[in-house]
Amino acid sequence: MSHSRPRIDTAGRRARLGRRQLLAPAYRAARTEEVADALVGLHASDPATVHLAACARLAAPDPADVERALYDEGSLVRMLCMRRTLFAVGAALAPVVASSTAQAIAAKERAGTVKWITEGAPGWDERRLADVEARTLAALRAHGEATAAELAAEVPDLRDTLVVSPGKPYQATVAVSSRILRTLAAEGRIRRGRPRGGWTSSTFRWRPGTAFADLAAPPAPEARADLARRWLASYGPATVEDLKWWTGWTLTATRQALAATGAVEVDLDDGARGVALPDDLEPVAAPEPWAALLPALDPTAMGWKTRDWYLDPEHVPQLFDRTGNIGPTVWWCGRIIGGWAQRADGEIVWRLLTDGGGTSLPERRRGSGGDSEAAAAVTAEAARLAAWIGDVRVTPRFRSPLERELSR
Structure with missing residues (x-):
């Protein structure tokens, strides 16, 4: 007797996204730690992104x-982990992330550093490297906190330099x-x-x-x-390749x-096969439009x-930079429908690339209202963002074509 796989369609995935990623207003969190736990970590390559x-x-x-979470209480910990990317994860999750991903990445970093410094910097070997590291850690413990320049004043060996990519157009001299x-x-x-x-700020x-x-x-x-x-509970159902x-x-x-x-196979839309936790197969009610x-x-x-189930492939060139980093996005009920930016005068501006129902918009629309439910909701969210961001100016470290255009 054949047994059919459970099916979770795109609407069900978007309903889960709005609730579990804490994006629908009814599911917003009270504390930053709740957000980090719900997302299994916050991207931290760009300092502004965490906030x-x-x-x-x-x-x-x-x-x-x-x-408070990052610096006062230390309940969020920055770690170089998944995909060799910097994340801020809950302190309780840090040992899991360390064992599952970060330790292997750190080992590669260590091997690369030993090779880089012993082959490129005159007078350096592993013994000297270990000694400099020990003195650096001792100086940091003595001061409690310090910049790289302050540590170099205590440990002059840190000022040693070497040439990277010699003979190349991008040759540079860097401090060890x-x-x-x-x-x-x-x-x-x-x-x-x-x-x-x-x-x-990136200076710390x-x-x-x-x-x-x-x-x-x-x-x-x-x-x-x-x-x-944890990832399936927050991002599932998904494909094996996604994880x-x-x-x-x-x-x-x-x-x-x-x-x-104990994950089980499920059918997704467009003939894709995914996996879900065994207790996550029942329909999930969509939250109120958000x-x-x-x-x-x-x-x-x-x-x-x-990403096709939440992002139109035609919009990728406008929303991603050339190396695959996504810029600021506008969402409506589990789909990316546009992008946004902040101008030099602080104004939050946005453009819809599709309407609320997924139809592409040939004309350019900016955050000045609009007659659709989606446009009205986006206008309200832009006002909410502007209210708390205040006088701060944010320029993404990795800029998408649409963000650059809107910010002018």
């Missing part, structure tokens, strides 16, 4: 709450401190502290951290299963982790490799 992504999902958006500090951070031994400027101080090797972390297979379970891409694992490791979760303005590299926008 914008969290505040888009907070019932009372406030950058101070994000700073940048690579050494990056490696220590990748291992969890140091961590980023409060930025020297506002919350959009370092603080002592906890090496991943010292965390009470589960074995790697168990950690991968735990991370896969493989999101984590950066091998296909074998991905399949083993999914098997350990709109959201999400930042560049938002975790939801970057949550899946296959």
